[in-house]
Amino acid sequence: MESKIARGLGMRFQPVALLWSDEKPSGARQFSPGKWGCVMWLFAAAARGEVAACDRETFGCLGGGTGLGFGNQYLNWPGGVENFYCFLSTGKPDWDASKAELRWEAAKQMLEGERYRRSPELVRYFVQQLPITDIPARYVVFKPLGMVEEKERPVAVIFTADPDQLAALTVLANFGYSTIDNVLIPSVAGCQAIGILPYREAQAEQPRAVVGLVDLSARRNVAKQLGREVFTFTVPFKLFREMEEWAEESFLAKEEWQEHFQSSSGG
Template identity: 55%
Template structure:
């Protein structure tokens, strides 16, 4: 598949198709079962031309399992969901069960990861707020064995249909996608920015939006940890925009005749080059 949007906004990295499938492409990158990894590596790798695959044993981390639609994987977090609620907020050093779990896990964790487990990533103020965060996530059970990331250019629309099309873009391109998402709509709130892990903004949130009569785009790479994970692959100043496939088709059809062919956008592209 070729993207008129990608050509019009002069993307550095190609768009990524997220697909559900019962088979995976030959040579697709996949984590080993039970081994830690960041789903964002696979998405970024697809933007650079290499397909990636995940299943219920190879999603890398519990947040990634949730983000791709393999159900509530927070129950499998070391020490249980309560330890995760402390990990994302104030840390596990301040309660007995958390301290015991931290001691048991210490031989198996990198020093930075163990410090985060003990003292918290501090992305939410309290464990109770993390419980609310989990409750509000659009948990999904995908109906296929694999979730795939493929370069959009390698997708044959005759035999497969993406669930989501993902753009990794600089701030000017991000702004253009925001304008284009609203271009043909009667209202003006057609991009959302959920507080979510980087992979959740590529997966379960666009999945939810796809069920709406008028699905919205999902802005991402707001997750600071995800930004660190993909910086070496995609460079600095990258954001993501995930389009449920019906919205992607709508936006593709709206490129011709839009602001993307006018002076202001062309001046911004020239300044960026």
């Protein structure tokens, strides 16, 4: 499966298909059970040409498990979900690190807080608004779009876009609709912007695209693999197919934009 859009925009990284599966693809990269890791590393590996997968034992971190649709893993936060509310906001200076197992950086943030929300109560509201999902499959699979077989149906397709490409994708996602807000930029974790939010949109009659990597921690985690200038642009598969059909009649077919994007990519 190929993408006219990626070709037209001269994209450096391959679009990534996100699929649900009960079987793990042969040779797929996967975290070891219980080992910490950022699931955005798995996405980045797929953008660079590998296949990656995770399940309910190998999602790397509780946020990643929640973000990819393995239920509300925040309930399993050391000391209870209330501690997570503190972790994402103000911290908990009196927290006793000896009572729970957290890697060093997380333990430090537990004391100081990540300061991504102003208060624990606002984090509670944040979690309540998430479309938390328990997917009906064992694995979430990240696969370069070019490796997807015709019989496979991705849940979503994820583009890795620089600012010019992000602007173009936003225009194209609105091209065939009377509305002007067919792209979301939610303040959520990087994994949630490629997982549970697009899952929700995929069920809508007019699904919207979701911009991600506004998550500061995720941006730092993938900077070495993808660079510091990119965002994710996740498109439910229905919208992806529409955008692919629109590409040849949109601005992408015009010579000035072909020249612009190809010269920007070094092509």
